[in-house]
Amino acid sequence: MSDVIRRDPRVEWIARNRLHPLHGTVGVAEEAEVRGPSGLLRKNPHKVGFIGPNGIKRIDRLKGNAAAAGGGRRSSGPQEVQLPLHQVENPDFYVVVVPDMVGGRLTGQDKDILGQAHKLVAASEGNGAVLAVAFGTSKEEGFDTAGVDRLLLLDGEEYQGYCPEQQLAALVEVERNFTPKYWLFPDSVNGGADLGSRLAARLGERPAVQAWQVDAETTVSRGAGGTSDITRATPRLLMLAEECADQIDETRHEALPVEIDGVPSVIAKLQDQGQVAVDPNAIPLGEAEFILSAGNGIHNWDQFHDTAAALGATEGASRVAVDDGFMPRFRQVGATGTWVTARVYVAVGISGAIQHMQGIGQCDKVVAINTDAGCDMVKRAALSTIGDSEEILAELLRLAQEFRAKQAEGGDQDAA
C-alpha cells in the first residue's frame, strides 16, 4: 500500500467556505483550526494530532510529510523517485550535443552541456529535442535522467579507437539529416574541443570556445588564453567550458534511439597505433588514472610494488605508510598530500581516515582490500574484499602476470 497521504482539496475548500451549500455536511467541527466569527483562526488543542499505536497522543508537525521523512514506521527501503517524463513528439528543431563519454560514460561536463542544451531549447520557440551523438561503446545507463531526448549511438566497428575523421564524417551526415539549431561540444582535452574544431572548420562556422555563459542571444566566452571575456551573439557551434549550466535533475527524458544511414566510410589518414606504455610512476599522482594505494595493512612491500608494476598502476600511499618511511612523501594521498582524480582507486589496507577520504573524493570507482568490514573505506567502495591483503595481492599479482603473458603472446602473433 502507498504511504502517501491523500488530500481532497475540494472538501478542504468546502470546509473553508462557510457560504457553501455543502458546508454543513463536511466535518468542520472536527477540525482543529476553525475560523472564528471575527475571522480569527481558532485552534482547538484537543483536536490536534492523533493517537499513536501505543496509545500516546502524537502531533504531526511535518504537514503530512511524515511518511517521506521516515517518521512513524520504517519503509522497506529507500523509495525510487520516479521523475516526471519530458516527452518531445515530432520536434521542430534539434540541439545536438556530442558528449566526450570518457570510459563510455557521461562526464560531469557532458551533463552540464545537456543542461545547457535544454536551456537553449526552452529559450527558443517551438518544441525542440536534444539529440546526443555518442561514439564508441557506451556503458552509460543514465541517458534519460541526464536529459537526452534522442540518442544516436554510433558504436560500429569503424568508431572504435581513435578515429576523428570517421567521427567528423558522421557529424557532417547528422548536419545534413537534422540541420540542428545548435551544435554543443564540451571544450575539453578528451576530444570534444578537437571534434568541435574539426566540424567548425568543415562547416565554415565560427565557433565560440570556452563559452561559459550562454543564452539564446548572447554568449560570454573566455579569450586571450583565459584572461579576457568576449561578449558576442550566440553562434551556431559552441564549445562549452565546465559548469556552464546546471545539470538536469528534475525530469526524465525519453532517450529514444535514432539512426542515420549513409555515413561514408572514410579512409583514415591518421592511423591509430594504440596507446604507448608509459611508466605509471612518472605520471603525477594528481592526474593518474589508476592508483594502487597502500596503507597500514601492507606488510610485504616488495609484493605491493610488484603488483603495482604488473597492473601498470601508479603507486599511492596513506599517511601512515609515508610516516613509517615505506613510501616517499610525494606519494601521499589525502588532504595533506595529493588530491587525486583517478578513475579507479584500489586501497589496500587503508581503513579510510576522513583526510584520506577527502583526497579521493573525485575518484569514480574505489576498490577496498581490508580486513575490517566496517571501516569507512568499505562503505565508500564500489567493491570491497574482506581478507588478508597479502593473500589477495598474491592472487591479483598472479592474474596480472598471466594477463601480461597472454598479451605478449598475442602481440607476437600480431607482429608475425
Add this chain to the structure above:
Amino acid sequence: MQHKQISQNLNVVSLISVGKHPQSGRERRAEQDGRAVELGMNLASDNLTVLHAGDPQQQALRSYAGMGLKSIRVLQLDSAADAVAPLGNYLQQHGPDIVLTGIRAESGESSGMVPYQLAEQLGWPLVPRIADIVDVKDGVAEVLQALPRGQRRALKVRLPFVASVDNAAQEARQSAYGPASRALMDLQAVESATDDVRAAWEEAPARKRPKRLKVVKAKTAAERFKAATAKSQGDGGKVMKNEPAAEQAQAIFDLLIEEGVLR
C-alpha cells in the same frame, strides 16, 4: 630528451604568435609556439621556416629569434586582419612537409581554430596535441600524441600534415639576446580582408566565474537537516566477505578489465 636528427630533407614550418604573460599581461614568446619552434629545430635545423603573420615590429618575435634562428618570415598584416587566408596561401605556394602550431593563442580570440582551418584549406590531415615526432620514414611520420592523464598515443600519418603542439612537448630552449638582435626579419607584404565579425564583439578583462552552489531541494525541515548532516555514503558497493582469496582477486581483476585501466 635527446633527439636523433632525422636525416631527410624535411621542410618544416613553425607558426608563431605573440604570447601574453598570464599575470603581467606583457607580450612574450608564447608557451606552445615556443615548443613548436623547438620541435621544428630538432626535426629540421636548416630547413625550418618560422612564420608569423602580423606586425613585424613586435618585440616578442625577437625572443623566438633568440633561440638561434637566422631569420623569421613575417607576412605583414594589420592587427585586425584575418591571418588564416594569407597563411594558407603561403603554405600552398611553398608546400612544406610538416606545419607545427600551438594549440591556442595567448592573445586575441584564442579559439585554436587556425590549425584546423589551415588543414581544411590545404586538405591535409591534422594531428592535434602532439608531444613528439619520433621518426619520419618514406613519407610517413610516427607521431606521439599527448593524452590527458599523462598518457601517450602513437599515430602514423603521411606527409604533409598540420600538427598542434601540446604542452607535453619538449620545452623551448632559452632565448639569447645576441642572436635575437642579429636575426633577420624577412618581410612579405600580403593582402587580407579585415575581420568584421570581431569588431562587433565586446572584450573585457575576465570576470571571476561564480562558484556553483549546492542547492538542497528539501521541502521540510527534517529533509534539510538530513541533507546537511548525512554522511555521504557510497551507493552500497558489493562486499565480498567469505569468498576465498582467489575469487576475491578475480572480482577485482574483472573490475579493472571492465573499467579499461588494465591494458
